[in-house]
Amino acid sequence: MTNVMVIIPAYNEGSRIAEVVKSVHDVVPDYDILVVNDCSRDNTAAAAEAAGATVLRLPFNLGYGAALQSGFKYAMRKGYEYVVQMDADGQHPAKYISNLVEPVIHGLTDVTIGSRFLRDTGYTMPFAKRIGVFIFSNIVSLVTGRTVKDPTSGFQALNRKVLHLYASDAYPVDFPDADVLIMLHKLGFRFLEVPVEMMPNPKQKTMHSGIVTLYYIFKMFLSILVTILRKESEGTRR
Amino acid sequence: MTGELRVFSILVGIFVFVGIIELVRRRKLREEYSWLWLLAGASIFVLSSSYDFAIIVGRIFGGILPSTIIYLFAIIFLVLISLHFSVKISKLHDQVKTLAQEIALLKEASKETNAEDK
Numbered sequence: 001m002t003n004v005m006v007i008i009p010a011y012n013e014g015s016r017i018a019e020v021v022k023s024v025h026d027v028v029p030d031y032d033i034l035v036v037n038d039c040s041r042d043n044t045a046a047a048a049e050a051a052g053a054t055v056l057r058l059p060f061n062l063g064y065g066a067a068l069q070s071g072f073k074y075a076m077r078k079g080y081e082y083v084v085q086m087d088a089d090g091q092h093p094a095k096y097i098s099n100l101v102e103p104v105i106h107g108l109t110d111v112t113i114g115s116r117f118l119r120d121t122g123y124t125m126p127f128a129k130r131i132g133v134f135i136f137s138n139i140v141s142l143v144t145g146r147t148v149k150d151p152t153s154g155f156q157a158l159n160r161k162v163l164h165l166y167a168s169d170a171y172p173v174d175f176p177d178a179d180v181l182i183m184l185h186k187l188g189f190r191f192l193e194v195p196v197e198m199m200p201n202p203k204q205k206t207m208h209s210g211i212v213t214l215y216y217i218f219k220m221f222l223s224i225l226v227t228i229l230r231k232e233s234e235g236t237r238r
Numbered sequence: 239m240t241g242e243l244r245v246f247s248i249l250v251g252i253f254v255f256v257g258i259i260e261l262v263r264r265r266k267l268r269e270e271y272s273w274l275w276l277l278a279g280a281s282i283f284v285l286s287s288s289y290d291f292a293i294i295v296g297r298i299f300g301g302i303l304p305s306t307i308i309y310l311f312a313i314i315f316l317v318l319i320s321l322h323f324s325v326k327i328s329k330l331h332d333q334v335k336t337l338a339q340e341i342a343l344l345k346e347a348s349k350e351t352n353a354e355d356k
Contacts, residue, residue: 036342058342062335070339077343173335 003081004031004101007071008053009064010088014042016202021051023094024086031097034074035088038067044088064154065173069166076160076167084157089202092155096196100157103192110162110189113148113181114155114196121197132217136178139224144185149193151178162189172223175216179223186227244286247308251283274322278315282308 006024010017017035024033035048039061049055056074058067068085075083082104086092092114100112116123117133125133133152140148158166165171165187172179184191258275261267285292285308292304299307 054346056342056346059338062338066335066339070342073339074343074346169332 002030002032003079004028004084004105005071005075005078005080005082006031006033006084006086006097007036007068007075008033008048008086008088009036009038009067009071010040010044010048011038011061011064011067012040012042012044013088014040014044014047016090017044017088018047018051020086020088020090020094021048021053024097025052027094028097028101031084032080034071036067036071036074038062038064063173065171065176068176069171069173072163072167072171076163080163081160082157083163086155091199091201093197093199096155096194097157099194099196100155103194104157104159109192111156111158111184111191112194113150113153113191114198115150115153115193116196116198117149118193118195121195123198124200128213132213136220136224140178140181143182143224143228148181151181153196155196155198165189174223175219178220179227182224182227186230243305244289247282247286247305251279251281251286254279255283271322271326274315274319278312278319281311281315285311 006028008017008020008024013020021033021035024031033053034056035044035053036056037045037048037058039058045055045057056070058070062070071085072083082101084097084101086094086097096114100114103109103112133150136151137148140151162184165184170183172183181191255276256279258267258272258279262269262272285295285304289304292307296302296304296307299310302310
């Protein structure tokens with residue numbers, strides 16, 4: 001067992017998950033890979049297992065954040081020192097994993113965030129999402145006092161101290177996003193953006209589409225507000 | 239407030255109060271969730287049966303009619319009860335999530351143990 005685990009929450013990614021797991025294995029063969037199957041209706045779990053990943057099977061669909069947190073809990077209990085989180089749909093190229101993990105391993109930061117906007121990578125996203133990223137990027141930058149270009153990126157690496165926090169009840173499982181960065185800042189953790197490329201979303205419908213977008217915006221504003229209002233002692237408990 | 243409305247309100251208050259006690263007695267409703275309902279039933283009963291008290295409360299709220307006071311309190315209680323349940327549902331939601339995660343973790347641990355035993 002190495003001390004780095006790559007966590008990939010997956011829901012109905014049977015057609016892509018094997019390729020994602022293999023791409024991670026090709027780039028970082030020493031790292032353990034955990035796929036958290038969020039009760040997919042297809043062959044996601046079997047495909048991930050066949051590709052060589054350990055599969056954590058949730059008994060029913062909990063959603064992205066809770067699936068991810070299940071992976072954090074697993075990594076925590078297994079004693080991993082460092083964790084990489086990435087998406088199962090192939091948007092996050094495995095070749096950037098080392099770029100994310102190394103600053104954390106060398107103690108330069110507690111969390112690295114794979115950022116699409118630190119340099120021009122030609123990444124395009126729908127106008128509404130671009131506006132959302134712009135707004136939350138500015139809010140996070142204002143609150144934390146440092147420029148954060150891509151607060152909604154789910155391609156991250158973190159150390160065990162942060163893993164401990166993410167495995168606790170303090171972690172907002174309902175769209176963990178910009179609010180998590182503010183929570184990290186308030187609790188004194190360091191985070192660093194690392195430039196990465198991301199592939200276009202292969203799905204027409206993302207988890208932030210339709211009416212969910214409105215809820216996402218509402219939730220994020222509320223979550224950021226209460227995160228700012230919480231006392232530091234309340235940061236790790238609810 | 240007409241006599242008929244007053245009698246009807248008193249009966250509603252008694253029905254809510256006795257009904258809740260009966261549900262708790264049959265263990266169909268936990269004591270934890272019954273107190274707001276009992277308070278609502280008792281309030282409707284007191285405000286309906288004591289006209290003078292309802293007038294005093296009406297004056298406190300700007301001289302509104304005693305019958306309006308009863309409906310106002312009923313609405314306030316319903317809002318409080320809904321909020322109370324929202325808080326409980328949020329807690330249950332978190333507990334269900336934690337349980338589901340624990341099940342997944344235990345199943346994986348069991349699988350690993352079985353694989354090691356073979």
